[in-house]
Amino acid sequence: MISSIAELISDRIGTMPAGERRAAQTLIANYPLTGLKTVAEFSAAAGVSSPTILRFVARLGFQNYPEFQSALQDELAAQLQSPASRTLDPSSAGGAVSPMLEATLDNLRETFRHLSDKQLADIAARLAERRGKTFLIGGRFTDPLARYMAAHLAIIQPEVYHLAGQESIWRDRLIDMGKRDVLVIFDIRRYQESLVRFAEKAHQRGVQIILFTDQWLSPIARFARHVIAGRTAVPSAWDSSAALFVVAETLIGAVTRQLEAAGAKRIRDLESLR
Amino acid sequence: MISSIAELISDRIGTMPAGERRAAQTLIANYPLTGLKTVAEFSAAAGVSSPTILRFVARLGFQNYPEFQSALQDELAAQLQSPASRTLDPSSAGGAVSPMLEATLDNLRETFRHLSDKQLADIAARLAERRGKTFLIGGRFTDPLARYMAAHLAIIQPEVYHLAGQESIWRDRLIDMGKRDVLVIFDIRRYQESLVRFAEKAHQRGVQIILFTDQWLSPIARFARHVIAGRTAVPSAWDSSAALFVVAETLIGAVTRQLEAAGAKRIRDLESLR
DNA sequence: GGAGCGCTGTATCTTATGTTACGTATTTTG
DNA sequence: CAAAATACGTAACATAAGATACAGCGCTCC
Numbered sequence: 001m002i003s004s005i006a007e008l009i010s011d012r013i014g015t016m017p018a019g020e021r022r023a024a025q026t027l028i029a030n031y032p033l034t035g036l037k038t039v040a041e042f043s044a045a046a047g048v049s050s051p052t053i054l055r056f057v058a059r060l061g062f063q064n065y066p067e068f069q070s071a072l073q074d075e076l077a078a079q080l081q082s083p084a085s086r087t088l089d090p091s092s093a094g095g096a097v098s099p100m101l102e103a104t105l106d107n108l109r110e111t112f113r114h115l116s117d118k119q120l121a122d123i124a125a126r127l128a129e130r131r132g133k134t135f136l137i138g139g140r141f142t143d144p145l146a147r148y149m150a151a152h153l154a155i156i157q158p159e160v161y162h163l164a165g166q167e168s169i170w171r172d173r174l175i176d177m178g179k180r181d182v183l184v185i186f187d188i189r190r191y192q193e194s195l196v197r198f199a200e201k202a203h204q205r206g207v208q209i210i211l212f213t214d215q216w217l218s219p220i221a222r223f224a225r226h227v228i229a230g231r232t233a234v235p236s237a238w239d240s241s242a243a244l245f246v247v248a249e250t251l252i253g254a255v256t257r258q259l260e261a262a263g264a265k266r267i268r269d270l271e272s273l274r
Numbered sequence: 275m276i277s278s279i280a281e282l283i284s285d286r287i288g289t290m291p292a293g294e295r296r297a298a299q300t301l302i303a304n305y306p307l308t309g310l311k312t313v314a315e316f317s318a319a320a321g322v323s324s325p326t327i328l329r330f331v332a333r334l335g336f337q338n339y340p341e342f343q344s345a346l347q348d349e350l351a352a353q354l355q356s357p358a359s360r361t362l363d364p365s366s367a368g369g370a371v372s373p374m375l376e377a378t379l380d381n382l383r384e385t386f387r388h389l390s391d392k393q394l395a396d397i398a399a400r401l402a403e404r405r406g407k408t409f410l411i412g413g414r415f416t417d418p419l420a421r422y423m424a425a426h427l428a429i430i431q432p433e434v435y436h437l438a439g440q441e442s443i444w445r446d447r448l449i450d451m452g453k454r455d456v457l458v459i460f461d462i463r464r465y466q467e468s469l470v471r472f473a474e475k476a477h478q479r480g481v482q483i484i485l486f487t488d489q490w491l492s493p494i495a496r497f498a499r500h501v502i503a504g505r506t507a508v509p510s511a512w513d514s515s516a517a518l519f520v521v522a523e524t525l526i527g528a529v530t531r532q533l534e535a536a537g538a539k540r541i542r543d544l545e546s547l548r
Numbered sequence: 549g550g551a552g553c554g555c556t557g558t559a560t561c562t563t564a565t566g567t568t569a570c571g572t573a574t575t576t577t578g
Numbered sequence: 579c580a581a582a583a584t585a586c587g588t589a590a591c592a593t594a595a596g597a598t599a600c601a602g603c604g605c606t607c608c
Contacts, residue, residue, distance in 0.1 A: 010390035017585055022496065028388050029489050029503035033351050036310060039566060047496055049587045054567070065566060066594095077307050098394065100524040101386050105379060112375050120372070141425050144418035151415050152512060236527030238426060242520050250374040253510030291555055313596060323557045328597070339596060549608105556603080565595075574585075 004075055006031055008060055019048045020056040032072045039065055099235050104242045107231035111243040115228065120247075123210055123226050124254035130157055132180030135207075137163040137170060139195055142186035142241055145212070145248055149184065152252045156259050156266060167194045174198075179206030187211065187218040188232055188239060199223050212244045278349055280305055282334055293322045294330040306346045313339055373509050378516045381505035385517040388503060394521075397484055397500050398528035404431055406454030409481075411437040411444060413469055416460035416515055419486070419522055423458065426526045430533050441468045448472075453480030461485065461492040462506055462513060473497050486518045 006028060013024045026046040027034050034042055043050045054065060062068040127134065134153060138146035143164075150162035163170035177183065183202050187195050196219050199209055203223035211224035214232040221227045230243035280302060287298045300320035301308050308316055317324045328339060336342040401408065408427060412420035417438070424436035437444035451457065457476050461469050470493050473483055477497035485498035488506045495501050504517035 006388070007390060010393050013393070014396060019586060021499075025495060025498075025501040025503070026491060029491050029501070030351070030354075031388055033347060033354070036347060038564090040564090047493075050566080051568085051588090052586065055585085073307060073310060077304065080304075080307070098386065098391065098524050100527055101382065101520065104520050104523070105382060108375065108379060108382075112372065117372065141422065144422035144425070147421065148415065148418035148515070151418070234523070234527070236523070237530045238523070238526060240523055241422070242516065242523060245519050246375065246378050246516050249378070249508070249510070249512070249514055249516060250372055252512060253374055253508070256511045293556060312594090314594090324596080325558090325598085326556065329556090551606105551608085553606080554604090556601105558601085559599090561596105561598075563596075564593105566591105566593075568589105568591075570588090570590100572585105572587085574583105576581100576583075578579105578581085 005035075005060070005071060012059065016056070016059065019052040020059060022046050022048055023053055023056040032076060035072045036069060100240075103234040104240060107233065107240060107243045108246055111230045111247065115247065119226070120250060120254060123228075124251055124258060126182060126208065126210070126226070127153070127184075127251065127255045128157075128258040130159070132178065132182065133159040133161065133176070134182045134184065135161050135163055135173070135177065136184040136186075137195070137198070138186035139188065139192045141238075142188055142212070142244070145186050145241060145245055146184065148245070149248045149252060153255065155270060156256055158266075167198070171198060171201075174201055174205065177202055177205050177207045179208075181207050182210060183207045184210045185212065185218075185220055185224075186241075186244065187220055188214040188230075188241065188244070189216065191218045191220070196220055212247065214239065279309075279334070279345055286333065290330070290333065293326040294333060296320050296322055297327055297330040306350060309346045310343060374514075377508040378514060381507065381514060381517045382520055385504045385521065389521065393500070394524060394528060397502075398525055398532060400456060400482065400484070400500070401427070401458075401525065401529045402431075402532040404433070406452065406456065407433040407435065407450070408456045408458065409435050409437055409447070409451065410458040410460075411469070411472070412460035413462065413466045415512075416462055416486070416518070419460045419515060419519055420458065422519070423522045423526060427529065430530055441472070445472060445475075448475055448479065451476055451479050451481045453482075455481050456484060457481045458484045459486065459492075459494055459498075460515075460518065461494055462488040462504075462515065462518070463490065463492075465492045465494070470494055486521065488513065 009024050009028060013021055016024060023042070023046045026042075034045055037045075039050045039053050043053045046053070057065055057068040060068065062071065134157070136146040136150045136153075138144070147162055147164075150160055154160040154162075161173075163173060183199070185195060185199055199211075199220040200223055203209060209220065209224040210226045210228070211218065211220050212228045212230065213221060215229050217227065217229060228244070228247055230241070230247060232239040232241065232243065234240040283298050283302060287295055290298060297316070297320045300316075308319055311319075313324045313327050317327045320327070331339055331342045334342065336345065408431070410420040410424045410427075412418070421436055421438075424434055428434040428436075435447075437447060457473070459469060459473055473485075473494040474497055477483060482500075483494065483498040484500045484502070485492065485494050486502045486504065487495060489503045491501065491503060502518070502521055504515070504521060506513035506515065506517065508514040
């Protein structure tokens with residue numbers, strides 16, 4: 001059964017022509033506000049013409065645009081009157097919504113529950129003090145997280161390097177690493193032998209290691225100065241790196257804040273280079 | 275300081291004449307819906323005439339009725355984007371828990387609320403049916419997400435390619451793309467000109483585009499067959515890609531499930547290759 | 549109790565919004 | 579590859595919306 005207009009749309013969006021689908025997507029993207037504006041504004045937002053908007057609402061079964069708007073308003077009224085129904089979406093209680101989401105939300109909460117603010121602040125401070133270089137590397141599936149973090153950190157401070165490519169390549173970079181440097185490693189099951197070896201050698205050279213791993217802890221934890229253990233279990237064939245991703249974003253934010261003064265200037269400089 | 279229109283009203287309601295006060299009370303009673311309706315409906319609901327409504331609006335400092343409505347809509351938009359601020363009272367958030375986490379949790383819920391199961395299933399089905407090749411690409415900060423997704427998809431099916439490196443390189447890959455193929459693009463603010471150009475050309479060649487973007491929709495939405503709009507707002511200098519990351523993981527899981535029969539064999543084959 | 553002021557509603561006008569018709573472009577089908 | 583069907587946008591149209599002018603009414607204060 002279809003109760004909301006949003007459902008109605010996602011139900012029929014497959015059968016719509018391109019233009020109307022754009023209208024639908026625009027409406028869903030910031031639902032239901034676009035639908036409360038005028039046809040002209042709606043069409044401009046979606047990048048189509050006004051008749052297309054009207055055909056779109058007609059296809060949804062409404063006689064005219066005002067009738068469509070009234071329906072949206074009624075829906076909004078019902079939502080606003082019972083805020084609980086918005087937070088606890090009936091579909092989420094019904095289990096229709098992806099159990100992946102539920103599991104991920106749990107993972108996030110659990111991960112942060114075991115992660116004190118102080119710990120995060122310490123790590124952020126270590127990343128922010130630029131005594132030496134910062135290296136980032138990840139495993140088979142987690143290397144994108146290392147890239148993501150590197151992409152941000154490299155903007156707000158110099159000497160941030162993502163170690164990519166073959167093992168032999170980054171192994172040679174060990175020669176550049178010393179006790180003033182930081183190495184951020186992402187490694188979750190199944191832990192990669194090559195990463196462990198690399199971490200050990202870096203550790204021997206006095207490099208401070210910050211490890212992102214799962215709750216069973218990669219063997220690299222043995223060499224790490226800081227360990228972030230994220231929950232990874234989800235109802236899927238794969239483990240989830242979402243919790244580690246969010247921790248990474250949190251750290252990026254914290255480091256940025258600490259480097260605000262120096263960082264702001266650097267960002268301005270970068271902008272002017274474009 | 276007065277931040278919301280509701281405050282503004284209750285601030286001045288004492289100085290208003292009887293008719294306008296009725297208008298004010300009616301609006302407050304089911305705020306802000308009455309204000310989004312037409313002047314005629316508003317006046318009928320309040321039991322006064324239309325000019326009284328207009329005088330009421332003028333007294334609040336608005337030049338005309340549409341301006342007043344826009345202000346209400348903006349306010350509503352702000353509310354809908356951060357449901358936590360309304361649902362969870364600030365005192366409960368007073369704990370030491372990172373506001374980043376709270377914002378991210380909200381973003382996840384909001385993103386999935388606008389994303390129906392059917393839509394996800396459709397996209398997963400499209401990614402699972404291997405009529406053609408699958409290409410993935412991302413912008414400056416989102417390319418790691420493309421990599422992450424590619425790393426997983428490439429294991430369970432053949433002909434999955436992540437487009438990396440310079441623009442000229444992947445532009446040349448266009449020649450391999452046809453209407454049987456799928457292109458997954460990640461693009462959030464600030465949208466990259468090069469990606470838009472690339473998407474347009476791919477679209478012209480009949481490639482089906484699946485777009486991961488933010489709620490303001492990249493211009494690429496114009497060419498996309500499927501659009502996933504994730505919430506990105508967090509208390510940080512950067513936008514958050516966490517919601518898109520989780521959607522990506524969800525899709526990876528769904529595709530894997532669909533390809534279970536074929537995929538399981540493939541995974542076994544891969545294992546034996548090690 | 550009468551004059552002045554202010555608030556409110558009716559009626560009219562103007563604007564801009566939603567609607568429709570039609571020609572062109574695009575896609576699909578035989 | 580051709581022909582039909584469908585979809586889209588431009589432009590003209592009709593309608594309903596918001597704005598305004600003005601008259602009536604009630605209230606207050608001499």
